Amino acid sequence: xxxxxxxxxxxxxxxxxxxxxxxxxxxxxxxxxxxxxxxxxxxxxxxxxxxxxxxxxxxxxxxxxxxxx
Amino acid sequence: xxxxxxxxxxxxxxxxxxxxxxxxxxxxxxxxxxxxxxxxxxxxxxxxxxxxxxxxxxxxxxxxxxxxxxxxxxxxxxxxxxxxxxxxxxxxxxxxxxxxxxxxxxxxxxxxxxxxxxxxxxxxxxxxxxxxxxxxxxxxxxxxxxxxxxxxxxxxxxxxxxxxxxxxxxxxxxxxxxxxxxxxxxxxxxxxxxxxxxxxxxxxxxxxxxxxxxxxxxxxxxxxxxxxxxxxxxxxxxxxxxxxxxxxxxxxxxxxxxxxxxxxxxxxxxxxxxxxxxxxxxxxxxxxxxxxxxxxxxxxxxxxxxxxxxxxxxxxxxxxxxxxxxxxxxxxxx
Numbered sequence: 203x204x205x206x207x208x209x210x211x212x213x214x215x216x217x218x219x220x221x222x223x224x225x226x227x228x229x230x231x232x233x234x235x236x237x238x239x240x241x242x243x244x245x246x247x248x249x250x251x252x253x254x255x256x257x258x259x260x261x262x263x264x265x266x267x268x269x270x271x
Numbered sequence: 272x273x274x275x276x277x278x279x280x281x282x283x284x285x286x287x288x289x290x291x292x293x294x295x296x297x298x299x300x301x302x303x304x305x306x307x308x309x310x311x312x313x314x315x316x317x318x319x320x321x322x323x324x325x326x327x328x329x330x331x332x333x334x335x336x337x338x339x340x341x342x343x344x345x346x347x348x349x350x351x352x353x354x355x356x357x358x359x360x361x362x363x364x365x366x367x368x369x370x371x372x373x374x375x376x377x378x379x380x381x382x383x384x385x386x387x388x389x390x391x392x393x394x395x396x397x398x399x400x401x402x403x404x405x406x407x408x409x410x411x412x413x414x415x416x417x418x419x420x421x422x423x424x425x426x427x428x429x430x431x432x433x434x435x436x437x438x439x440x441x442x443x444x445x446x447x448x449x450x451x452x453x454x455x456x457x458x459x460x461x462x463x464x465x466x467x468x469x470x471x472x473x474x475x476x477x478x479x480x481x482x483x484x485x486x487x488x489x490x491x492x493x494x495x496x497x498x499x500x501x502x503x504x505x506x507x508x509x510x511x512x513x514x515x516x517x518x519x520x521x522x523x524x525x526x527x528x529x530x531x532x533x534x535x536x537x538x539x540x541x542x543x544x545x546x547x548x549x550x551x552x553x554x555x556x557x558x559x560x561x562x563x564x565x566x567x568x569x570x571x572x573x574x575x576x577x578x579x580x581x582x583x584x585x586x587x588x589x590x591x592x593x594x595x596x597x598x599x600x601x602x603x604x605x
Contacts, residue, residue, distance in 0.1 A: 211399050215383025216272060216282060223376040230406045237522050248521045251399060 207233065208251035225256040275384050277360055277377035278369070292360060292381060295388050296352075298597045300338065305601045307443070311336050311555040315434060315446040316548065317601035318486035324551055325485065326569070331551075332560035333575050333590065335599055341574045342595040346391035350401065351468050353385040354516070355452060357405045358466055359430045362419055362453060366427035375409050382406075395470050395518045404468070404516055404523040411525055417455035417464065417512065422503060428454035431503070432604035433493045438545035445548050448601035451490050454504065455512060461504055462512035462529065463490040470518055473526050477515070482530050487511040488540045491532045508532070 207229035210222055218226070229251070236249035272282045274291040283291050302308075305315035313320060313335065323331040333339050343349070357378055364374040382405045386398025394400075420428040430450055437447040451463045465486070471477055481487045494508035510531040517524040554560050567573050578589045 208399065211383070211402055215380050215387060215398075218380060218383065220376065223379055226379055226402065227375060227406060230403055231410060233403070233521075234407050234410065250521050251403075 204255045205257055206252045207254040207256050210256050211251065221257075229254045229256040272384075275381055277364060277374075277381055278367070280377060280380070292356065294384050298342070298595055300596045301598050301600075303338070303598050303600050304603070305446075305448070306336075311558070312443075312552055314440075314443050314548075315448050315602045316544075317448040317450075318489050319599060320601060321489075321544070321547065322485050324547060327563040327566045327573065328554055328560040329562035329579065330566075330573055330575055333578065333594075336560075337590070338596050338598045339575075339590050339594040340597050340599075342597075343390050345574070346389060346393045346396045347468075349389060349391075350393075350396040350518075351466075353382070353389075353401055354404060354468055355430075355466055356385060357382050357401070358408070358452065361405070361409060362427055362429045366419065366421075366429075371413065375406070378405055378409065394520045396468075400518055400520065400523070404518060407523045408516065408525060417453075417457040417462075417514075417527070420454045420456055420461065420503075420505065428503065433497070434602060435493055435496050437492070437496075437541055438548060440545065440548050440552055445545070446602070447489060447493060447496075447544070449486075449489055449493060450604075451493070452514075454494070454508075457512055457527075457529070460509035460529075461494070461498075461506050462508055462510060463494050464512040464514050465490065466514045466516065468516045468518055473515060473517060473524070473528075478513075478528055478530075481511065481513055481528070482532075487513075487530055488532065488536070492537050492540055495534070495537050507534075 205225075207226065210225055210229070213222070233249050233251060233254050240247045240249060272284070272294065274283045274286055274293055276283055276288065276290045277292065278290045286293065305320075306313050320331065320335045323334055360381060361374065361378050364377065365371065369377075379402055382402045383398060386401040389397060389401075422428055428451075430452060431454065432448075432450050434446045434448045436444050438445040452466055453464045455462055455464055469477065491508050491511050494504050498504035498507040510529055513528040513530065515526050515528060562579060567576050567579065573579075577593065578586050581589055
């Protein structure tokens with residue numbers, strides 16, 4: 203499972219861990235770099251926050267196991 | 272949770288230090304100390320009240336004398352206040368000596384907390400766009416070529432409240448009041464600065480709104496007075512520096528504009544100020560605040576337009592039903 207920058211920012215700010223905060227800053231820097239790159243070539247392409255991956259969460263059993271009864 | 276302390280990264284329920292930042296503003300209704308007691312005559316003026324008086328005396332009467340405003344406040348204003356708060360705290364943390372990367376993380380949390388109180392469908396003014404605008408500003412202005420001036424007591428010149436005698440009307444001392452975001456040394460000159468967020472692209476129309484302008488001229492005038500009376504400003508300001516931020520749904524763009532001012536323009540502004548306050552005195556003596564119908568639809572429409580559209584007998588009922596009371600007192604320091 204990969205969180206996007208938008209997913210992380212949508213969570214309550216009080217609950218953000220230091221890692222979350224670093225992920226947000228890193229994600230925003232990547233977004234800024236992408237947006238600057240698009241601007242420099244005269245592109246109107248957007249660098250949306252839901253297209254910036256911020257981290258790969260460790261897989262849990264429930265996320266990979268299909269439940270069968 | 273009512274406050275956030277960015278120095279300790281904690282969430283106090285009450286304010287016990289200057290670092291406890293309120294996350295929302297309670298509506299405050301109290302006697303307005305900017306008016307002569309028992310009268311509708313204002314002797315301490317800021318750009319908001321002076322701007323309202325000049326735009327439409329009826330609007331000034333509703334908002335500044337009677338103390339009504341819309342609730343919730345317009346999102347452009349709410350977003351602007353939140354952005355100002357983040358920038359003020361950022362510069363103070365910098366001056367305090369907190370590691371810049373740690374300070375950056377704390378400001379991101381502050382922006383997130385403040386942005387969670389936005390109540391609007393404006394997609395360019397959201398929690399996400401506030402966080403981005405603040406974070407990209409920090410990155411794109413590090414190092415900053417505008418250096419915050421230090422006060423004589425060593426504090427950074429950030430969010431400076433001033434109340435300065437500027438004129439006299441009928442023997443009453445008139446005060447010029449305001450809150451300057453930051454005073455900077457920019458390319459060897461001193462400037463008061465103000466953050467301005469907009470959804471518009473930066474062009475001639477954007478820049479032209481800052482001169483003539485009652486706020487920018489007022490801040491430069493304050494700077495001149497403070498420089499000549501000794502103290503805060505090391506030299507008279509060369510003008511005003513606008514730290515502009517264009518907000519998009521997926522981006523933020525920054526540009527700085529210097530607006531030059533000259534000494535004779537300052538005196539001209541003071542003379543105009545006195546004339547306007549004399550006009551306000553006249554209105555208060557007549558107890559008549561005429562509407563300026565030419566301004567009703569400016570800037571997307573006056574917030575009191577629905578009131579003025581009604582028969583005057585219905586004004587009071589409309590105000591009480593659709594607006595809240597909140598005292599705007601220019602003498603109150605932030």
